[in-house]
Amino acid sequence: MYNKVMVPLDGSRLAECSLDHVKTIASGCRITEVILLRAVEPLSANEISALSQVRGNPIAELEVLNRTEATKYIASMVEKLNKEGITTRGEVINGKAADTILDYAAKNTIDLIIMSTHGRNGISRWAFGSVADKVARSSAIPVLLVAPAGCRIDKGID
Numbered sequence: 001m002y003n004k005v006m007v008p009l010d011g012s013r014l015a016e017c018s019l020d021h022v023k024t025i026a027s028g029c030r031i032t033e034v035i036l037l038r039a040v041e042p043l044s045a046n047e048i049s050a051l052s053q054v055r056g057n058p059i060a061e062l063e064v065l066n067r068t069e070a071t072k073y074i075a076s077m078v079e080k081l082n083k084e085g086i087t088t089r090g091e092v093i094n095g096k097a098a099d100t101i102l103d104y105a106a107k108n109t110i111d112l113i114i115m116s117t118h119g120r121n122g123i124s125r126w127a128f129g130s131v132a133d134k135v136a137r138s139s140a141i142p143v144l145l146v147a148p149a150g151c152r153i154d155k156g157i158d
Helices: 018-028 045-051 058-083 097-107 122-128 131-138
Strands: 004-008 033-040 088-094 112-116 143-146
Touching: 004 018, 004 097, 018 058, 018 112, 018 143, 033 058, 033 097, 058 088, 088 097, 097 112, 097 131, 112 131, 131 143
Parallel strands: 004 033, 004 112, 033 088, 112 143
Antiparallel strands: none
């Protein structure tokens, strides 16, 4: 039923909580490929404004640094899953997280999206938004949202 599974990761330990579910599903459902996706968000208007006062080209430097860190992170997660016998590859794409996830899934014949939810509610959810919620509500592809016990923001993991 599922051949290609995509797992969006944002670099947080909380996002990595979905990997235990990915391992179980990958082995139990004989998944042929797991894709770890990292969206590198564009700089905010406040960041751009602050950096525009600095000499040189700090905006471009920060964008390169963000992408480099994201690429290293995804490579380490891919290596970890490959060592556990799960065929995995990574992708790092620039763009807004929810839009990037949905677009990638639609264009790459993804069968299932597995992602952690940060467990925000109330004011913090309104202020920060919920990438997982946006993906779940907008995706034509099945989405498994994981909110594992012990991995919630109120438990001190971010």
